[in-house]
Each structure stands twice: as C-alpha cells, then as structure tokens.
Amino acid sequence: MKELDLLAVKENLDTVTGFVDSELEQLGCSVKVRTQISIAVEEIFVNIASYAYDPETGPATVRTEIVNDPLSVVISFIDNGMPYDPLARPDPDVTLPLRERSIGGLGIFMVKQTMDDVVYNYKDGQNILTIRKQLE
Amino acid sequence: MDITITKNEKELTVAVAGRLDTLTSPELEAQLKKNLGDNEKLIFDFKDLKFISSAGLRVLLTSMQAMDGKGEMVLRNVSRSVMDIFEVTGFAEDLVFE
Numbered sequence: 537m538k539e540l541d542l543l544a545v546k547e548n549l550d551t552v553t554g555f556v557d558s559e560l561e562q563l564g565c566s567v568k569v570r571t572q573i574s575i576a577v578e579e580i581f582v583n584i585a586s587y588a589y590d591p592e593t594g595p596a597t598v599r600t601e602i603v604n605d606p607l608s609v610v611i612s613f614i615d616n617g618m619p620y621d622p623l624a625r626p627d628p629d630v631t632l633p634l635r636e637r638s639i640g641g642l643g644i645f646m647v648k649q650t651m652d653d654v655v656y657n658y659k660d661g662q663n664i665l666t667i668r669k670q671l672e
Numbered sequence: 673m674d675i676t677i678t679k680n681e682k683e684l685t686v687a688v689a690g691r692l693d694t695l696t697s698p699e700l701e702a703q704l705k706k707n708l709g710d711n712e713k714l715i716f717d718f719k720d721l722k723f724i725s726s727a728g729l730r731v732l733l734t735s736m737q738a739m740d741g742k743g744e745m746v747l748r749n750v751s752r753s754v755m756d757i758f759e760v761t762g763f764a765e766d767l768v769f770e
Contacts, residue, residue: 546694546695547695549693549694549695550695567753568752568753568756571722571723571753571756571757572756574723575723575725575726575757578693578694578725578727579725579726582694582727630761630762631762632762633766634733634736634762634763634766634767635736635737635740635766637733642726642729642730642761643725643726645761646726646757646760646761649760650760
C-alpha cells in the first residue's frame with residue numbers, strides 16, 4: 537500500500553496522476569486501462585479540489601493498493617471536507633444529442649462506466665471514495 | 673499540451689498534442705476564443721492527442737455550440753484510446769469524424 541498526502545488543489549493534479557501511474561507502470565498494465573484510470577483519478581481529485589473545502593482549501597490523501605484474484609488496483613481518495621456523495625447524483629442522459637446536453641456530471645459518469653467498483657463512504661468526518669479496476 | 677493553429681481561407685485547423693485535461697483545457701479554450709472568428713469550418717487534428725478528460729470534452733461541446741449556425745466542426749486522426757472515451761460518453765455519435 538502506498539499513500540500520498542497533499543493539498544487538494546488543481547495544481548497538484550499532475551503529482552497525483554504521476555503517483556498512480558508509476559504504480560501501474562510497474563504492473564505492466566495496458567495503455568487503455570492506464571488511460572481509464574488516469575481519467576478517473578483526474579475527475580475525482582479535481583472534484584475534491586473544486587468542492588470539498590470550497591471556498592477554502594484543505595488536504596487530501598490518495599492511497600493505492602494492489603490486490604489479487606483478480607489482479608486489481610484499488611485507489612482511495614480521502615478528504616475532510618463537506619460530506620458529499622458524488623455517486624448520488626443522477627447519471628447524465630448520454631443518449632441526448634450533444635447540443636441539448638448539460639455537461640455536468642459527465643466526469644463521475646465516466647468513472648462509473650470504466651471502473652469495476654466505485655464506493656463512497658463517509659466515516660469519522662471523512663469522505664472516502666474508493667475505485668477498483670481489474671488489471672487482467 | 674501543445675496547440676498548433678493553422679488558418680486556410682475560412683478553415684481553422686487546431687492540432688492538439690499531449691493531454692487535454694483540467695489543467696490544459698483553459699489554454700485551448702482561450703486559443704479558440706481568440707481565433708474562431710468568422711471561420712466556417714473548425715478542424716481538430718487529434719493525431720498526437722493522448723488523453724482527453726471531461727474538461728476536454730467540455731471544450732469540444734462549447735466549440736460545437738459556437739460553430740452552430742455558422743459552419744461545421746470536424747475531428748481528424750482520433751486515436752483508439754481517445755475514441756474509447758468518446759464512445760463511453762456518447763460523444764462519438766454526435767461528433768463528425770473525417
């Protein structure tokens with residue numbers, strides 16, 4: 537298990553994606569899966585950076601863990617901000633023509649579509665969003 | 673991310689290389705705002721685009737809306753991994769690929 541503690545600000549996005557990607561690189565994970573995970577990491581971290589402590593800023597923890605049977609990466613995002621369950625919002629209607637769509641909610645929808653599990657917990661004053669992606 | 677903009681008559685070609693994400697999308701948006709003008713065709717060349725997140729999709733959507741009524745927007749040389757993202761989000765059906 538590896539952990540990264542940092543300030544939840546957009547400017548730290550590259551640090552977070554780099555941290556996760558270096559873990560995946562060692563596992564010989566496909567480009568497609570790495571791209572999907574990279575998208576998920578961005579959407580979740582940027583959400584925390586934008587809303588969790590708004591208008592202030594605060595800390596976040598990103599934790600990665602490799603589990604077996606089947607080989608998967610589990611990534612948790614933890615913040616102490618306002619309780620917020622991103623999974624509670626309704627999915628956007630992706631069958632609507634683009635011109636009639638509002639773009640909100642598309643990021644978390646992409647996460648739900650591409651990850652094998654997405655779980656939200658609020659515990660001891662912390663938002664904990666955990667994603668799991670199977671690697672084989 | 674690198675952006676290369678080429679203008680030919682009323683056609684604007686915007687080549688985007690690298691990652692189009694939360695950090696880089698504002699730059700593309702600003703460049704488009706500055707250059708779109710009265711062009712009748714907007715071409716995105718994604719030959720060297722490796723990654724697009726929802727922030728990048730947002731720019732495509734606003735560009736499409738900006739071109740509404742005055743011309744068309746097309747995408748060229750979209751890679752497999754970027755196309756996967758368009759498919760998951762339902763963008764693939766509404767975008768025009770050349």
